[in-house]
Amino acid sequence: MRIVVLAGGIGGARFLRGLKKAVPDAEITVIGNTGDDIHLFGLRVCPDLDTVMYTLGGGINEEQGWGRTDETFHLKEELAAYGVGPDWFGLGDRDFATHVVRTQMLGAGYPLSAVTEALCDRWQPGVRLIPMTDDRVETHVAVTLPPDGTDGTGVTEGTEGPGGRSAAGGEQRAVHFQEYWVRLRASVPAHAVVPVGADRAKPAPGVLEAIAEADTVLFPPSNPVVSIGTILAVPGIREAIADAGVPVVGLSPIVGGSPVRGMADKVLAAVGVESTAAAVAEHYGSGLLDGWLVDTVDAAAVERVTAAGIRCRAVPLMMTDVDATARMAGEALALADEVRA
Amino acid sequence: MRIVVLAGGIGGARFLRGLKKAVPDAEITVIGNTGDDIHLFGLRVCPDLDTVMYTLGGGINEEQGWGRTDETFHLKEELAAYGVGPDWFGLGDRDFATHVVRTQMLGAGYPLSAVTEALCDRWQPGVRLIPMTDDRVETHVAVTLPPDGTDGTGVTEGTEGPGGRSAAGGEQRAVHFQEYWVRLRASVPAHAVVPVGADRAKPAPGVLEAIAEADTVLFPPSNPVVSIGTILAVPGIREAIADAGVPVVGLSPIVGGSPVRGMADKVLAAVGVESTAAAVAEHYGSGLLDGWLVDTVDAAAVERVTAAGIRCRAVPLMMTDVDATARMAGEALALADEVRA
Known part of the structure; x- marks a missing residue:
């Protein structure tokens, strides 16, 4: 079974951990968001790629959901002592090394996709992690x-x-x-x-191929605007998913009218989408999405989503632990099978 | 009183701490060696400048003589985990920040001398620290x-x-x-x-001016080949010191036939100079050096150095603590006064 997952940071990474548990033998390709990448202190920082890599590779700080475990912030303290900012971005000493290695490889001429593969050689995330593009977005x-x-x-x-x-x-x-x-x-x-920059970006090598060869495409409960929306903004990716002819199933990041984690409601408002499980499904649209999972508290949304031409089910969507998340992933794959049948 | 000191790393930095204690009101300009600078992980590392800055600014690791106090090495551990080297150079997490700030400023177009001044704004070393050159050596x-x-x-x-x-x-x-x-x-x-690169390097702004305005020039017990020798290899510096018309006094880094610290004997051998207090004085030569201090165990060298046209005294030269070092600095200044008189 070949599964393609579009992923942002924490939500996507935790979902992927559940998916791996649900279908350990599946070939999973993750198309990672790079729209929230930032250049800090001369380094290329890729927060979403790193969150996926650290989470699946066992290096994540479990409590905060991002950054490294057993982390220290001495370098950051010293930068502040020099009066050099920004001081609001949490770059730990261990995390810093990832950005140093990435920046050196980029400087040597390797594209981000090759750099990400090299970093994953260490972390062995158990999925193929590809940035959505090698271009700057x-x-x-x-x-x-x-x-x-x-x-x-x-x-x-x-x-x-x-x-x-x-x-x-x-x-x-x-x-x-x-x-x-x-x-x-x-x-x-x-x-x-x-x-x-998204309008001029090209999908990274392997992105379109993975979509074309997939049996199922999943949208985890990641931010629909700044995570999955950004990936879909790279010309060719949305079209490839819509045209793949395989089930595309998403999980709502909105439960009971507010984001499970993060501040997705704020950016949904910015793009004129209400913060409800149904509205997010409609935002993706039936031209892209075949199936949609909403939380049991949003069971009333099933009718509206179905009316929009998207097969919908209400199941527990709180990623309280890996087992609960694996059950969510299993429900998404079951819905995909239902679409396929 | 205006004093110019040519300094390498640990030996020079510790001597300077004694000198500041001996003459707290003196205006001290330090011309720092940059010949052992190295580019690592995309960063410009200036070990000797930093050792002087940290030592005089209260940030040095006192036991090892280089690097930062309360240091951790998590970033370095992670680089090693990525298989990215070199792993033999000790870059601590706190120390790393200095190199990040320096590299960013250099990248923004500031010369090393301006960068060093900016870094010293934080450390307040109590001396004016100038790299020997802004050019790459x-x-x-x-x-x-x-x-x-x-x-x-x-x-x-x-x-x-x-x-x-x-x-x-x-x-x-x-x-x-x-x-x-x-x-x-x-x-x-x-x-x-x-x-x-030294043959094509120019003295950094302020170097020749400081020498021209100095009352005394001191060579601390730094490595005569790779520290002071490298500074003197920048065209114009040796000549400026020789022509300044003020006492130039050095302190022997060799005591009893071997270096007090480090491996100066190895590089002295490489340039054909024996590891004795007298031979190092002769290596500098009477055209440059007016006075030379040897340790009391090398009292027999006084005659040979004097015969070479360099005023010489035997005094305790072990920098066991700041007070002992201040006494050494006082002896060097006394010898300078004797030369002047």
Whole structure:
């Protein structure tokens, strides 16, 4: 069985751990989001790829869901002592090494897909992990900062991108997704989410081939806008999935009207999608999605999703542990079989 | 009182701490050796500048004499886990931050002298620390590796530079000074020490001016070949010191026929100088050196050094603590006054 999974960070990584447990013999190809990659301190940081790699490779900090286990932050402390920022991004000493190795290999001319494969040689995640593209894509978020010049973080310095004044007096800015997500904690109004560079990006080698050879395509309960949405924004990927002729099944990241984890509701609002399990399914659309799992608390959504032409079931969707997650993955594969039959 | 000190790493840094204690009101300019700088993991590492900065700024690991206090090596452990080397150079997590900041500033276009000044803004070493040059100089050592293909380190992989077979069957190589010093621990025969690039290097801004305005120039008990010798190899520096018309006084790094610390005897042999306090003075020469301090155990050398036209005294030269080092610095300044009078 060949399964292709589009994955963001924590949600995608944890789902994949369950999927591996549910179908240990499956060949799993993970197409990873790189839209939240960021250049920090001269290094290329790929938070989502690393979260998948560390989670499946046994190196993840289980409590926080990202970063390395047994981590220290001495390097970061010292950068702060030098007054060199940003200080809001959590780069641990162990994690830093991954970015150093990646940056060196990129500098030597290897594409990100080859670098990711090399990093996975160490971590042995048990899946084939491919970045969505070897080209540079950076998700930016259009926000309005409060008119008093602060942004609720105690930091008043300028953020990146050209800015302007809105009618309400707040300052409009385009900020890197990580700045919006980590520094501002999605606490300011977001008006648009733009995967800058995606329109000119090409799928990384192996991405389209994996989709073409897949028996099933799964969308884990990852962020539908900035994770899966960004992957789908790379020309060719959405079309390849829609045209693959195999079941495409997703799991709702929204349970009972709010995200299970993270702040997906904020970016859904920015793209005009309500934070409900049904609305996210409709956002993907029946042209892409064949099946959709909603949580049992959202059972009432089944009718609306079905009406939209997407086969839908309500099952427990809380990834409380690996076994519960494996059952979710099993339900997704069962729904795929149902679509296939 | 304006004092210029040419400094390598540990010996120079410890001497400077004593000098500051001896003459707290003096304006001290340190011209630092950059010949043992090395590029590792995409970063510019300046071991001697950092040792001076950390030692005078209170951040040094006192026991080992280099690197940071309260250091961890998690990043290095992870690089090794990725199989990315070299693994023989001790880059700690805290120390790494200095190299990250330096590399970023160099990448932004600042010269090393400006970067060093910025780093010292944090450390406040109490001296003006200037690299000998903003240009790239790398000390290489011509060595013969054992004919069995090993080098006594258990590492058989090739080292840098073109190699050949010597008459004795050993392989001749030019290796970076750090590879000779740290990886090979100066355990293989060295035939030449070449500060590659020094002949085309220019003194960094402020170097010649500081020498011209100095009341006294001091050579601490640093390595006369790869530390002070490399600084003197930058065209203009030796001449400026010789022509400054002020006392130039050195302290012997050789006590009782062997180096107080490190392996200076190995590189002295490579340049054909015997490891004695007198021979090192003669190596500098009376055209450069006005005064020379030898240890009391080398009192017999005073006559030979004096005969070479260099004023010489025998005083205790073991830097056992800051007070002992301050007394050494005081003796050096007293000898300078004697020269001046």
